[in-house]
Amino acid sequence: QVQLKESGPGLVQPSRTLSLTCTVSGFSLTSYGVSWVRQPPGKGLEWIAAIWSGGSTDYNSALKSRLSISRDTSKSQVLLKMNSLQTEDTAMYFCARGYGVMDAWGQGASVTVSS
Amino acid sequence: DIQMTQSPASLSASLGETVTIECRASEDIYNGLAWYQQKPGKSPQLLIYNANSLHTGVPSRFSGSGSGTQYSLKINSLQSEDVASYFCQQYYDYPFTFGSGTKLEIK
Numbered sequence: 609q610v611q612l613k614e615s616g617p618g619l620v621q622p623s624r625t626l627s628l629t630c631t632v633s634g635f636s637l638t639s640y641g642v643s644w645v646r647q648p649p650g651k652g653l654e655w656i657a658a659i660w661s662g663g664s665t666d667y668n669s670a671l672k673s674r675l676s677i678s679r680d681t682s683k684s685q686v687l688l689k690m691n692s693l694q695t696e697d698t699a700m701y702f703c704a705r706g707y708g709v710m711d712a713w714g715q716g717a718s719v720t721v722s723s
Numbered sequence: 724d725i726q727m728t729q730s731p732a733s734l735s736a737s738l739g740e741t742v743t744i745e746c747r748a749s750e751d752i753y754n755g756l757a758w759y760q761q762k763p764g765k766s767p768q769l770l771i772y773n774a775n776s777l778h779t780g781v782p783s784r785f786s787g788s789g790s791g792t793q794y795s796l797k798i799n800s801l802q803s804e805d806v807a808s809y810f811c812q813q814y815y816d817y818p819f820t821f822g823s824g825t826k827l828e829i830k
Binding site for chain 1: 724755757759765766767768769772773778810812814817818819820821822823824
């Protein structure tokens, strides 16, 4: 059974760095890519970044300077770091299997940027 | 970036009706289009990929069509469990972009 689960701090202060972890099961990170997508409260979806099955990465150009995506295949985890957080980064952050078509999603991790 | 314009923003229909949601890309995306359903408080779920291929386990009352810059999602015989927001997404080019969503309600 394919599962993805996001974990993170919940609350982050402005200008600090956000670290999110996506732990997957039921598939291998060396066979499938994983993407991160976020959704501000009451708004639409924004694709953030992806890591391919071979380990190469792609980023949303609007956020690229603030982002880093990596993985630990031994732990079946994909890590997302975003620096210089602002209030507009408040959102639900989802990880999903795939980097074009996203066929399985985690439940999401809520991130609030506030002092 | 490729802009995805989705319409309508909201839709109210009766049980058993057929509804259609439209998505227009700012340039040709060569069928690199997916549709997702998001129920309140839940994560999105894949319905359609490659513009017209039904994802495993999705009821056949959902269908996708289109080409070039114009795409649509049709839901036949609307059921109460179809109450959700629907999003299109292009994956032809980076960054992948989503439509603004359509909120579907039952009359």
